[in-house]
Amino acid sequence: MTFTEYDVVMRIVLSCVLGGLIGLERESLNKSAGFRTHILVCVGSALIMIVSQEIYFQYRHDTPMDPARIAAQVVSGIGFLGAGTIMREGATVKGLTTAATLWVVAGVGLAVGAGVYFGALVTTGVVFLALIYLGKVERLMAGVSHYQSLLLTIDNRPGQLGRIGCFLGDHGVNIHNIQLKQLKEGHQILMEVDVIMPHDLDMQELMHMLADVPGVHQVSHND
Numbered sequence: 315m316t317f318t319e320y321d322v323v324m325r326i327v328l329s330c331v332l333g334g335l336i337g338l339e340r341e342s343l344n345k346s347a348g349f350r351t352h353i354l355v356c357v358g359s360a361l362i363m364i365v366s367q368e369i370y371f372q373y374r375h376d377t378p379m380d381p382a383r384i385a386a387q388v389v390s391g392i393g394f395l396g397a398g399t400i401m402r403e404g405a406t407v408k409g410l411t412t413a414a415t416l417w418v419v420a421g422v423g424l425a426v427g428a429g430v431y432f433g434a435l436v437t438t439g440v441v442f443l444a445l446i447y448l449g450k451v452e453r454l455m456a457g458v459s460h461y462q463s464l465l466l467t468i469d470n471r472p473g474q475l476g477r478i479g480c481f482l483g484d485h486g487v488n489i490h491n492i493q494l495k496q497l498k499e500g501h502q503i504l505m506e507v508d509v510i511m512p513h514d515l516d517m518q519e520l521m522h523m524l525a526d527v528p529g530v531h532q533v534s535h536n537d
Contacts, residue, residue, distance in 0.1 A: 317368060329360035329426040332438040333419050339445045343491060345412045346398070355395070355416055356423035359388050363427025385424055392420045415441065449490075461490070462517055466505040466524065467532040470496070474529045478505070481527055485520065486512040502531065 333356025334349060341348030366384040396413035418441050425434040468474050475492075482489060488510040495504040511517065521533045 317364060322364060325360050325364060325426050325429070326357055328431070328434070329356045329423045332356060332422050332426065332434060335438060336415055336419055336422075336441055336445070339442060340412055340415060344493075346409065347395075347412050347416055351395075352415065352419050355392065356419045356426075359385075359420045359423025360427035362388055363424045367428070385427075388420050388424060389417075392417055411445070415445070460511045460513065461508065462511055462535065463506065463508050464521070464524070465532075465534045466507065466530055467497070468503050468505055469529040469531070470501050470503045471529065474503075475505075477529065478507075478524070478527060481524070482507075482509065485515060485523070487515070487520065 330353050333353045337347075337349040337352025340352065363385045366382065369384070370380075396416045418437065422434045422437055425431075425437070466478070468478065479489060489507060490510055491508040493506040495506075497504055511520070517535060521535065524530055524533045
């Protein structure tokens with residue numbers, strides 16, 4: 315059995331669509347690995363699986379081989395790419411979900427390359443729904459009152475975001491989402507940050523402490 319051109323094109327295109335679907339969700343949250351990265355990982359994984367199977371079909375009568383050996387290196391190799399998305403800011407570790415989606419997308423690509431379309435489609439659907447909706451479930455479990463949104467006007471200079479992230483992490487505040495908007499003045503940024511507050515930290519107290527951070531000009535509670 316060898317692959318026709320139609321088989322190859324169909325598997326590559328399908329892996330591009332499935333990887334892009336998950337990547338779009340990550341891109342919408344401004345994650346370090348977004349739309350293009352997830353597509354590349356998924357398409358590359360599918361191609362590697364196709365090549366592995368093609369080599370096996372061509373040479374299986376001449377020498378015994380395992381078609382999964384080459385593809386298995388994707389699973390270990392993706393760890394290096396995933397590690398690049400994980401960052402530590404104070405007591406907070408960010409990027410674990412994005413690293414996990416890269417790992418899953420690699421698996422989806424391998425499944426598509428192997429022709430396991432149903433498994434790839436179901437996995438993509440489950441992952442996409444989990445990324446979209448399970449955050450709301452986490453919020454309900456943790457208690458809505460501990461999820462807060464802050465608006466900060468900060469200097470547009472290198473290291474300012476990291477300074478704020480370290481400050482929040484040092485006080486046990488977990489950053490859930492960040493959105494940035496350039497102000498007309500050009501030298502300042504409006505920063506909207508969704509945080510998960512620890513039980514023993516008061517919001518007003520946190521806002522007063524944030525106002526004392528160098529480069530922070532205004533802090534308000536976004537209702």
